[in-house]
Amino acid sequence: MGDGPLITGPLRRDAVELSHWLESAYPALGPSLRSRPEDVSYIANSGRGARDARSYRRLLLPQLEDLSDAVDVRRKLRRFSTRERLRIAARELESGTDVDITARELSDLADVCIEVALNEALLWADRRFGVPTKLDGTRNGFCVIGMGKLGGRELNAGSDVDLLLFYDTDEGSVVKDGVLQDVTLHEYFTRVAQRLTATLEEPTEDGMVWRVDLRLRPEGSRGPLVNALAAAERYYESWGRTWERAALVRARPSAGDLAVGEQILAALSPFVWRREVNPQLANEMAAMLLRARAEIGEEDPRRDLKLGPGGIREAEFFVQSLQLVWGGRDPVLRSTNTMDALRRLRARGFVTEREAREIGDGYLALRRLEHRVQFATGLQTHALPEDPGLLGRIARSLGFRGAVQLEKDLDRVRKRIGARMASLTSHGTAKTDAPAAPSSIERLLVALDARDEERLLACLEERFDPIRAPELLRHLLALAKRPDGPLGAVSRDQYPSLAETLIDALADAADPEQAARLMTTFFARMVTPSVYVRALAEDPLGTRRLAGLFGASAFLGEAAALHPDLVDQLLFRTTPVSDPEGAASAVEDEVARLGDLQSVTDAGLRLERFVGALRRAKRRVTMEVGIADLAGELDTRKCTLTLSALADAVLSHTVRFTLGDDVRMAVMAMGKLGGREIGYGSDLDLFFVFDPAGEDEHEAQERAIRGAQRVLRILGTPHGDGPGYELDTRLRPSGNQGLLVVSIEAFARYQETQAAAWERQALIKARACAGDPELGAQVEAIAREAAYVRGAPPASDVHRLRMRMERELAGERREGRIRYDMKLGRGGLVDVEFSVQYLQMKHGRDPRVRSQDTETALGALEACGYIDAGHASSLREGYRLLRQLEQRARVHHGSTSPFIEEGAPGLTLLARRMGMRDGRPRGSAAEALLARYVQVTLEVRAAYLAVLGVEAE
Incomplete structure (x- = not known):
């Protein structure tokens, strides 16, 4: 069928078992499973990793090189989306992956399918009508805005995709072969919209890609399918209502010209996000909820998971009400995703920890159940099935003993959500004339x-x-x-x-x-x-x-x-969240406030003031990053980039303060700092290289050593304004036995004649971070030559070193009270790093794979075809989870320990901050975290062994 690598011939045993298991849990999938067994084989052998938009594009786009064949595009889109949704259903059921993760996968899948359908429609329209052109001669931009659950990346298995369709301007014309056409821009984009919609939702023998709902557009079903930016602005300014403000909270550019999408959302921002605080919005949202509930008609609303009392919509409205009330003043709250917005509301103090936990846990419990109902029935429904047998089957798939226990838990969840929503409205306050007892x-x-x-x-x-x-x-x-x-x-x-x-x-x-x-x-x-x-x-x-x-x-x-x-x-924070540039500026500003330090004659006082400035900048940026991390404003990678930029800036100012501007020495970062991956408690791995520049090498080296020692003292010396950095110089040439400072000639000579394989591997991370930039660039060039051009050591040698680290340095216990080592343990961070670094050395003559950053290098290796996509996905997912876990453990517990231990104090809180929840099939949040850790590290170790081509010990 031409849509990806499939296993032909008889189904493997695990594929047969997967098919039977899926049909047992989800009877509605039976016909699809039996009619397309090749999909089940594919799923059984495609790994357990999550997929994102990039992964979907990599799998789908090579099959669609010719978008002019509409029949072929529609067939392949339908088969691809059907197979991937089946894979997501299997992953959610089999691995216990929570619904917010699979909903994000479904949303990214929908984005890519919409993107392909739009590109086909634009190509068709260009050939038939001409090219839409603005007055300046450039092409008009057109964007698909995802709304509702698609906009929030929360798509259900049975969701429609809610879309708004916009183009940038009506000022222009359609041109074909240099001739103006008798077609307006609005007519052109209307035809694009019609074809896009048909490609997605017209049923064929292969089914449909996705149902499309355009009723959220200006003027609803009576309005035009597409709108120019100016027309949209006029509509919302004149006629926009509260429900449209609430809908636009989750608006997100999904496909097409994303810059146009951002321009449109920026233009509509004053309509959505009002500066005045209006608590009555919660009452208006509650009234909207009641009207929506009335649409259920004569059906029992208590069986409706979405619109029923305490249902999904109520949890969403709780979050959106607070976003609309406060988001005009606090832009941090403007997230399209319900759970992310709830995290931000909690971190900014607009909801309590308890409120966030009850709404968040309840919302996800309802979404889990909703997914299982839709998978099991094959229907776009939010109602609990009437069939007791089917409901019992769904209950057991979620870890309940049966339907009775499920319905009891559902009642508890709904009451909590209903109480929280009621607390936002004037109707949530009970009144009584009875005399009050002491509170x-x-x-x-x-x-x-x-x-x-x-x-x-x-x-x-x-x-x-x-x-x-x-x-x-x-x-x-x-x-x-x-x-x-x-x-x-x-x-x-x-x-x-x-x-x-x-x-x-x-x-x-x-x-x-x-x-x-x-x-x-x-x-x-x-x-x-x-x-x-x-x-x-x-x-x-x-x-x-x-x-x-x-x-x-x-x-x-x-x-x-x-x-x-x-x-x-x-x-009283009003400053924006730190980014790498802001971190460097913070250090610059603190040092600048000291004025002319050279005028301070007391050397001890001069040093005291300088170190104090560095420490104040360090703790301020670290606090900003940590608060943003807790709020979900920064992901783990952005946190590490900012903290690494902070360390670079501190190092640069320290070198300048200590050695002056005319210095022929480069400070080389290794390890996590070299890869711009340091966390809250990371050591700085450093070594120093100097250039004698015609001087006596011995004298120049003595002076450079004294300078380096002063730099290290300033970086680590205790100070009342906060701690400095812990330093690690073991990765210098020759390791612990080597010199702290070497000349560039000695460095080059050592790498050419003496460097061990592990030292060449370590040089992948070498990066000049302070000192003389020209000298630093020369050192980087020598490091690249040593790391990449000489090729990889034998895989068996790399594996032997890795296993020795695990045996001798990892502190894991897998019996009794289990303890895992996130860094050095089986399937830990070092497995990922060794896998990536081995492949970088093996294929190092290709400059595309030369990166100090692990994730960037992994992406390049995958794009170049040097690693299997499934193995890359396992390594990437493992690396992200383990780095996030490492960072979360530090920020929550204040400990630099690499361990997570069964039954340890604080494990439940850490698990919740990692997105794990109580009440899932895997039990408590802590149990879910440990189960997730085991699953991910097993996949990482399997990928590591496959990459190196070695057998497990």
Whole structure:
């Protein structure tokens, strides 16, 4: 059929088992499974890795070199989308992959299918009508905007794709062979829209690609299929309603000219994101929900997972209501994805940890069930099936014992979501004329004043997790000890609502005991805490944000507790999230504020001021990155790029301060810094190269060694403004036995005659990060020659070194209380790095694979055909998960340990921050994380062995 590598002949046993298993869980898939057994074979042998838009393009586009054959395009699109959706269903069922991951895969699949269908439609229209041309002679841009679940990358197995279709301007004409055509731009793009839609949804013997829904366009079903930017602006400005604002929250350029899409969304931004805060929006959203529920008609709304009480739409509206209320003032909240937006709302203090957990866990539980219903019935439905047998089968596929247990859990989830949505509206407040008994907060404060620990403990257990109450008791008593403290009597008289706000914020933190402990540490350092007490009293949102940070991250929380200026940054942050350029600028600004340091005659004072400036910049950028990381504003790669740029800037300023501008020495980064991959607690792997420049080499080397030693002292010396960097110089030439500083001639000579294979492998990461840039470039060239041109060592030697590291250095335990080593353990980060580096050395004469960055190198190796796509996917997914886990462990626990251990304190919180949830088929969030870790590292190890062509030990 020409749509990818397939296994022909009899089905393999695992493919037969997969087919039977899928049909057992999803009876509606039976006809498809039996009619296209080659798809099942493909799925059984295609690996378990996730796919993204790039992967889909790589698989699909080579089959569609000729878009002029519309019949062929439609057939291949339908077969490809059917097979990939079947693969996604199998992956979700078999591997326990959660629904947000598979929904993202489905959305990326839809994007690529829409992209192909649009390209075919544009090619057809150009040939038939001519080329749409603006007044300046350039081609008009056309963009497909994904809406709803497609816009949020949350597509269901049975979803329509909600689309808006826009082109840039009506000012222009259609030109064919240099002649103006009697076709307007609007007519041209209308025909494109009609053909695009037909390619996607017209049924053929191969089915359809995707159903298309265009009813969200301006004027709905009565409006034109396509609109120019100016017409869209006029419509929304004059007639736009609240439901359209809510719909545009999830608008995302999906296909076509993405720059035009971004231009359109930027133009519509003032309509969607209003500066004024209007809490009544929540009531309007609730009214919209009731109207949508009325459309169910006579059906029992409780069986509708989407529109029923406490259903999917209610969870989405909870998030979108808060986005619309606050997103005009806080652009961070403008995410199209529900779970990502919820994370940002939590990190910015607009929802509590408890609210985020209940909405997030409930939303995903409903989406999981919705997916299984649609896969099992083969219908575009959101209703629970009436058939008890089918419902029981779905329940068991989700890890429940049967339908009764599923429905009981569903009722619990819906009640929580319904209560949270009600809390946003004026209807969520109950009224009563009965005299009120003392509230729990009033009783708690009385017990605090009396320091009655028994009564206080009883009150805490009403608001907090009882397991944590004994530790909380001590910290709350400390916060109330001073009259002017945050829970002290004087503060409560001045700010009557502060105590309840603060206690609720602590109760809702991810780790209430840690939050209370760090809050106590923060206020204990102050001689007069009244300034911060007042700040918290006047900013309840800031109070929740501070308690949330203290409870979510020991690493960031402890830094903030010890440095009040970081709390100022947290409470009153208006600066954008740091990026690599911003990190470098932060160091530059702090050093510039010192003025002319050379005028300071006291050398010790001069050094003290300089180091203080570096430390302040380091902790400020690290805090910004960490907060953005917790909020989901930065992914792991962007975090590491920014932190690496920070280290580079600190190194550059240190070299300049120590050695002056006229220096013939280059600082070479290795390891994670060389690959711009350092995390919050990474060491800096460095060595130094100098150029004697005609001087006596011995004297020049002595001077260079003294300079390098001064640089290292400044980088690592303790300082009151924060810690420096831990340094590692073991990757210098000759390792621990080698010189810290070498001349460029000695470096070149060593690499040519003495360097061991592992040293050449390490040089893949070599990057000049400070000092003389010309000399640094020369060193990089020598390193590239050594690493790439001489080829790879024997795979058996690489594997022998890897296994020795695992045996002698990894701290894994796979019996008793299991412990995994993310870096050195089986299937860990080093497996990925060794796989990629071995292939880079093997194919190093191809300059396309020469990169210090592991992910970039892996992508290049895959694009060049030097690694199987399935193995590349396993390595890429493993690398991303393990790096994210490494970073998350650091930011949450403040530990640089590479281990995750079964039953360890904080594992549940870490698992939740990694996106794992309680109640899935794999059990608790912690169990799900460990199961995911095992699955991914097994796939990484299998890919590593395949890449090196060696047998497992």
